Amino acid sequence: MAYIKLNIDNFFHNLNQFALKCGSKEKLAIVLKDNAYGHGLLEIASKASEFGIQEAVVRTYNEALQICKFFKNTLILNDKAFPTHQNLSFAINSMDGIKNAHLGSIVELKVDTGMHRSGIEMKDLDEALELIIEKKLILKGVMTHFRSADELSSELFWQQKNFQIVKEMVKNLGFENVRFHSQNSASTLRCGGFDEDLVRIGIGAYGYSHLPFCYGDYDLKPVLSLWAKKTSSRLLKKSQRVGYGAEFIAPKEMLVSSYDIGYGDGFRRGDASKSLVLANGKKILGRVSMDLITVEGDDDEICIFDDAHKIAQHFGTISYEMTTQLSPTIQRIIIDEI
Numbered sequence: 001m002a003y004i005k006l007n008i009d010n011f012f013h014n015l016n017q018f019a020l021k022c023g024s025k026e027k028l029a030i031v032l033k034d035n036a037y038g039h040g041l042l043e044i045a046s047k048a049s050e051f052g053i054q055e056a057v058v059r060t061y062n063e064a065l066q067i068c069k070f071f072k073n074t075l076i077l078n079d080k081a082f083p084t085h086q087n088l089s090f091a092i093n094s095m096d097g098i099k100n101a102h103l104g105s106i107v108e109l110k111v112d113t114g115m116h117r118s119g120i121e122m123k124d125l126d127e128a129l130e131l132i133i134e135k136k137l138i139l140k141g142v143m144t145h146f147r148s149a150d151e152l153s154s155e156l157f158w159q160q161k162n163f164q165i166v167k168e169m170v171k172n173l174g175f176e177n178v179r180f181h182s183q184n185s186a187s188t189l190r191c192g193g194f195d196e197d198l199v200r201i202g203i204g205a206y207g208y209s210h211l212p213f214c215y216g217d218y219d220l221k222p223v224l225s226l227w228a229k230k231t232s233s234r235l236l237k238k239s240q241r242v243g244y245g246a247e248f249i250a251p252k253e254m255l256v257s258s259y260d261i262g263y264g265d266g267f268r269r270g271d272a273s274k275s276l277v278l279a280n281g282k283k284i285l286g287r288v289s290m291d292l293i294t295v296e297g298d299d300d301e302i303c304i305f306d307d308a309h310k311i312a313q314h315f316g317t318i319s320y321e322m323t324t325q326l327s328p329t330i331q332r333i334i335i336d337e338i
């Protein structure tokens with residue numbers, strides 16, 4: 001069966017880059033939403049904990065329950081309110097989120113400083129904080145998210161300025177022991193002088209940066225590689241065709257093999273007329289099927305990709321989507337020492 005190798009040396013290397021940037025491992029929260037960006041929730045959670053990470057961020061309560069034992073706190077970004085649990089905090093994304101929270105829940109208030117996707121509006125901050133007190137919620141954190149951290153513009157600084165106003169308002173209202181966090185991978189790499197309590201690192205921990213080159217070349221290494229195994233081989237005669245729609249025509253006699261990966265596994269089908277070059281330099285011949293691809297040669301197994309950023313460019317998408325779509329049923333194999 002097709003499988004995924006997780007290069008943990010690279011993962012630790014990436015985490016180290018961020019720890020250096022922020023001054024300590026304790027400031028790093030590893031973002032594990034959506035099966036750890038397709039890398040494998042439990043595998044990445046346990047290794048992050050082994051590295052010394054104490055904070056995690058997930059999307060759902062269900063994800064949090066699976067991994068909270070590894071961390072001091074797990075923040076749930078996007079789910080309805082659930083009963084309080086001492087190692088979990090919930091992001092509050094709207095005024096209704098406060099109203100629906102269970103009495104005594106530990107919450108982190110998301111404030112909309114310009115992305116206009118989720119979070120309470122800055123003008124409602126006073127009211128939100130009053131309601132939090134009324135509902136006897138425990139305010140653990142106040143957070144925001146940037147819309148253009150990985151783009152060449154000054155928008156990031158405008159949002160940072162707004163968040164500065166939010167911080168002062170929260171402090172002026174007498175809230176203590178509230179942690180503030182706003183940074184994702186791109187803004188952490190891009191900005192110096194880190195002075196918040198936490199950074200939420202996703203894509204950078206997995207080895208990718210989407211920052212334009214002018215921000216410098218960051219030393220991040222891809223963690224995931226996707227591999228497939230041979231299911232059969234055959235010798236094609238000149239002009240014989242391969243796969244659905246017979247799109248590939250053999251230009252000469254050639255040995256080809258099929259491998260057990262396809263769009264059913266979350267690998268992209270793409271456009272067969274622009275055939276994809278795999279990590280071994282060979283092309284996919286004809287169309288990608290649900291569970292199979294065909295490639296020249298007869299190696300027992302082949303690496304489909306070991307750099308999601310490169311392959312994402314071929315498909316007109318981003319590394320996040322290439323890895324996140326990989327089916328959770330593909331086996332994840334941890335490679336510790338290479």
Ligand SMILES: *Cc1c(COP(=O)(O)O)cnc(C)c1O
Pocket residue numbers: 031033077145183184185186200201202203204
């Ligand atoms: C996904 C997410 C992150 C991580 O972003 P990266 O670009 O992957 O580092 C941080 N914060 C929030 C709120 C997110 O949803």
